[in-house]
Amino acid sequence: MNTRTFQHIVPFVNYAWWETLLMRLGYAVLLFLWFPPLDILPPFGSELPFPNGLGRLGVDFSWALHPQVFPWLQGLLVGACVVYVVGWAYPIAVTALFFCYLVVGTLHNSLGSISHYYQMLTLILLGQALASWIWTFLPGNAREVFTRSPAALHSFTTRVTLQLLAGNYVLCALTKLLKSKGLWIWNSQYMPVEFAKIEAQKFHNNLVPVDMGLGSAFNDFCLQHPWLCMVIYAPGLIVELFAFLLLFGRGWAFWTGLVVIGMHAVIKVTMNLDFPQHKWMVFIFAVNAPYWIWWFVHQCRARRRALR
Amino acid sequence: MKEWAEKLGRWGLRFVRTWPWFLGTIVIGHLAKENFPFSNWPMYGNFHPNAYYVYIADASGQAIGATTFQENTPRIGRQYAFEKKTAIREAKASGRDVPVEQSEWDAGVKMLKRLANRLTPEQQRQFQGLQLVEMRLEIGPERKILSHRKIHGKIQLEPTAN
Numbered sequence: 410m411n412t413r414t415f416q417h418i419v420p421f422v423n424y425a426w427w428e429t430l431l432m433r434l435g436y437a438v439l440l441f442l443w444f445p446p447l448d449i450l451p452p453f454g455s456e457l458p459f460p461n462g463l464g465r466l467g468v469d470f471s472w473a474l475h476p477q478v479f480p481w482l483q484g485l486l487v488g489a490c491v492v493y494v495v496g497w498a499y500p501i502a503v504t505a506l507f508f509c510y511l512v513v514g515t516l517h518n519s520l521g522s523i524s525h526y527y528q529m530l531t532l533i534l535l536g537q538a539l540a541s542w543i544w545t546f547l548p549g550n551a552r553e554v555f556t557r558s559p560a561a562l563h564s565f566t567t568r569v570t571l572q573l574l575a576g577n578y579v580l581c582a583l584t585k586l587l588k589s590k591g592l593w594i595w596n597s598q599y600m601p602v603e604f605a606k607i608e609a610q611k612f613h614n615n616l617v618p619v620d621m622g623l624g625s626a627f628n629d630f631c632l633q634h635p636w637l638c639m640v641i642y643a644p645g646l647i648v649e650l651f652a653f654l655l656l657f658g659r660g661w662a663f664w665t666g667l668v669v670i671g672m673h674a675v676i677k678v679t680m681n682l683d684f685p686q687h688k689w690m691v692f693i694f695a696v697n698a699p700y701w702i703w704w705f706v707h708q709c710r711a712r713r714r715a716l717r
Numbered sequence: 718m719k720e721w722a723e724k725l726g727r728w729g730l731r732f733v734r735t736w737p738w739f740l741g742t743i744v745i746g747h748l749a750k751e752n753f754p755f756s757n758w759p760m761y762g763n764f765h766p767n768a769y770y771v772y773i774a775d776a777s778g779q780a781i782g783a784t785t786f787q788e789n790t791p792r793i794g795r796q797y798a799f800e801k802k803t804a805i806r807e808a809k810a811s812g813r814d815v816p817v818e819q820s821e822w823d824a825g826v827k828m829l830k831r832l833a834n835r836l837t838p839e840q841q842r843q844f845q846g847l848q849l850v851e852m853r854l855e856i857g858p859e860r861k862i863l864s865h866r867k868i869h870g871k872i873q874l875e876p877t878a879n
Contacts, residue, residue: 452787458831459799462753511754518753520788521796531754536738569738576742581758583743588762599764605854605862606768610790613772616782632860656736680761 420658422568428700429563430496435693436533437490440506443530443686444486445513447479451520461518463511470512482509496558499566500541507534529687533573540569570694571655571662578652578669585646597642598635600680604628607681624681641679648672655695666695767855771797771869773832776846785840786832793828797849797869800824825849825870833874841874 424432451457453474457464464470473482486509492502514527544562545554553559585593604624611619631638649672654665669691677683692698733740749755771794773781783790804824808815829847836844849870857863 456831459796461751462755465752514753518751520792521799522792523751523753523756523795525756525758525760528754528756532742535754536742540738572736572738573742576739577746577756577758579739580743580746583747584757584759585762588759589764593763596764599766599856602766602768602854602856602862603761603764606770609852609854610770610794613770613780613790614783616780632856632862653736653739656739 422564422659424560424564424567425700426558426560426563428697429560429567430494431699432567432693432697433494433496433563435689437494439686439689439693440510440530440534441487441490443526444483444509445517445527447474447476450474450513450516457516457519459519459521461523462515464515464519468515470515473512474516482512485509496563498555499558499562500538500545500554503534503541503566504538507531507538510534526684526686529574529577529690532577533570533690536569536573537566540566567694574690574694575652575655578649578655582646582649582652585649593646594639594643597638598631600638600642601628601632604680611681621681623678627679641675645672645676659697659700662695663697663701666691666697670696767853769851769853770794771849771851773829774848774850775844776848776873778848778850780850781844781847786835788832793832797824797828800828821869823870825868826872827870829870829872833872836874844874846871846873 451471451474453471453476457471472478485505489502489505489509492498493506510527510531514531517524517527541554541562544565545551550559550562554562589596604621605628608619608621608625611621631641648668652665652669654661655669656662657665670688673684673688746755746757750757751759770790772783772790773786773793775781783793786793788796801821801824804820804827805817808820826849829849833841833847848868851867851869853865853867855863855865
């Protein structure tokens with residue numbers, strides 16, 4: 410294989426300005442909606458016995474929990490979201506968004522357990538911030554970043570975002586293989602025990618019986634037929650492992666994105682675990698529906714013109 | 718052989734140049750583990766024939782909802798696992814011959830004391846005491862899920878004016 414073949418497998422996708430604008434709009438809405446309210450964070454002045462992330466290095470973000478300070482952080486988030494969508498001074502806007510999520514995510518994860526709702530959102534912001542600063546410091550770019558909304562910058566940060574998304578899914582699969590010493594698919598037969606645990610834990614939150622939907626019937630059936638768990642969960646691991654296909658161009662990103670979203674939908678039914686923000690991230694950046702709508706309309710018009 | 722190695726090296730370099738962020742994410746995430754915003758995504762990384770969770774009960778053994786303590790059940794479980802690990806490590810470091818059960822009990826009591834501070838005097842009077850209960854789940858011989866209950870710490874509550 411020569412270089413040209415490699416470029417064909419891993420094409421360099423140039424995203425149009427309107428595509429990246431819609432992606433930024435979608436992501437900003439997601440960031441705004443998922444920003445945790447003050448009542449799910451530790452109360453101001455409370456002890457944080459399990460510091461996480463920068464908290465382990467002694468960085469104290471608890472000032473943000475003050476009821477008079479937190480609205481300022483929310484204000485910063487909203488302002489940064491607007492500038493982020495517009496695309497001017499992009500590195501500053503995305504860094505501010507990263508900062509907002511870093512503060513609340515670190516505090517939320519310092520309560521004694523690791524929640525995985527904010528990592529991917531924050532990591533993508535970190536990647537976009539780093540990529541945009543690197544782009545800014547490339548010769549001739551610095552002025553452009555602060556005077557207009559450069560399409561080349563947004564195209565670059567979109568490619569970086571897809572790499573981060575793909576990398577995290579692949580890492581998730583590799584961790585499963587490492588932790589289970591390669592036996593993850595075989596061990597998935599014990600999933601009904603985990604499901605019973607999830608159900609009991611949900612009950613003990615409020616002592617109110619929870620409706621686990623189809624998952625209960627499915628796991629009862631799996632208890633009697635362990636092979637079924639392996640059949641259902643093995644594709645999930647394979648999908649995660651092959652998530653690098655998101656990087657093989659628009660077509661691959663679209664189909665792989667849909668498969669990843671489908672995997673999340675199956676997990677929601679079978680394990681009662683939902684990660685809507687992950688699904689939306691994949692939908693916004695990988696599926697990229699606006700482009701395919703444009704492509705479809707364009708193809709229809711071209712076909713009609715050819716028939717005339 | 719040398720030609721193949723060179724070819725492979727060139728491919729590797731091209732791969733790194735094309736997907737540096739992808740590779741960086743995997744390497745950094747794996748090394749950083751669970752340190753926000755990084756994660757190696759260890760949840761459901763493996764399944765075992767048994768699993769356990771913990772909850773808090775009052776002096777009579779009646780379960781108390783985790784939200785009463787501004788917590789949720791998984792978080793209480795992970796906090797207990799952390800305290801247990803710390804207690805066992807400290808016992809080992811001290812050189813004393815402390816049975817694991819004792820370390821588990823100490824960890825449970827430490828947690829209960831912390832959680833008790835979040836109760837109102839009225840709740841403290843109502844519950845009278847707190848117990849940390851571990852429920853171990855496993856698949857039984859007839860492929861039914863069996864649960865075993867074990868207490869890992871008890872404290873008495875004396876209402877304080879807070």
